[in-house]
Amino acid sequence: GKWDLGAGWGITEISSPSGTHSITDSPFGYYDNNENNSLTLLEGLSLSTYSTAALGYFTRHSFASGDTGMIEISVDSMSTWSNLKTITGLQYGWLEDSLSLSNYCGQGKVYIRFRLNSDEAITANGWFLDDIRIAVDSSTLGINQQLLPKTQLLSQNFPNPFSSSTIISFSVESSIRNTLITIYNFNGRKIKTLVDKKLNAGKHQAIWDGTDDSGNPVSSGIYFYRMKHGDKYTGFRKMVLMK
Structure with a gap:
């Protein structure tokens, strides 16, 4: 699907759970103060004919205190957004996660976004995402043809490059x-x-x-x-x- 990268999201080669690239809110270092910056799926996905659905993704993040990453959904063409999950703190290694969207089955089109919100204090390395997909019933919609990524037994080290450990x-x-x-x-x-x-x-x-x-x-x-x-x-x- 097509993504709106907002004011600062971009592709990086620093780390990926399965390939060579992932997407991050701050490809050139730490995110900025007072950010409200979203990675948004521009093409709505219809869940009208499905009974179960889930959003799957790999995440890795480093948020300073007071800063959050939010996963949000819209059912009214991006006029209003509902929070699916709020992420804070540190997750050094890649973590595979999924969120149920079954409550939204029977709807017309749904839209997904990943939003960074930072305050005026300390910043950090930010949010890295990869292999974003929506699974419905027993198949996958729109974003990716695979329901699950290939098994990756060995992940990319983090941080990379590194200076001490x-x-x-x-x-x-x-x-x-x-x-x-x-x-x-x-x-x-x-x-x-x-x-x-x-x-x-x-x-x-x-x-x-x-x-x-x-x-x-x-x-x-x-x-x-x-x-x-x-x-x-x-x-x-x-x-x-x-x-």
């Missing part, structure tokens, strides 16, 4: 198989074994502090990290250390 989020499918995450320098030499053990199935996080296996700080530059779950390689990503 960074968080790597990953998912484990089976507690029976070993999980191995290794870090390599730009020349392909292994410098760090970050994770090497059996973990419970589910979501996990590991922190890299920019040191090698001997505990020595490594230099600034491009690094790669790879995940192996059992005998399968399940992810390979790039990160940048800038001291």
Whole structure:
């Protein structure tokens, strides 16, 4: 669908849960004070013939105290908006979330927007969104042909670039198989074994502090990290250390 990017939303390559890009309220750093800035789906989606519907998306955010992200819906061609969810605080890793729209089934067209609201005090890195979609009954409307994104076991580190430490989020499918995450320098030499053990199935996080296996700080530059779950390689990503 077509989106109105408002006064500041834009595409970024800083982080994505599934590909190379996501959308953020502040592509060039922190958001501004006193913002009221929306990412709006311009094409209304008709839910008139469906009995169940849900809005799905991936979110990652860093909001200062007093600032919020709001997910809102309109059923009157964007004249008025109702709040579906208010988001505050910090969510460092990508989180997949969904909101029921079933109360709006039987309506004509619905419109969705993601709105940043900030006060006059401290600002922060803001809101990142990806894989936004609306699922109806057992299919997906308008925004994306996929009901669910492909399973991504290894997420992009955050923050990236980083100066002191960074968080790597990953998912484990089976507690029976070993999980191995290794870090390599730009020349392909292994410098760090970050994770090497059996973990419970589910979501996990590991922190890299920019040191090698001997505990020595490594230099600034491009690094790669790879995940192996059992005998399968399940992810390979790039990160940048800038001291």
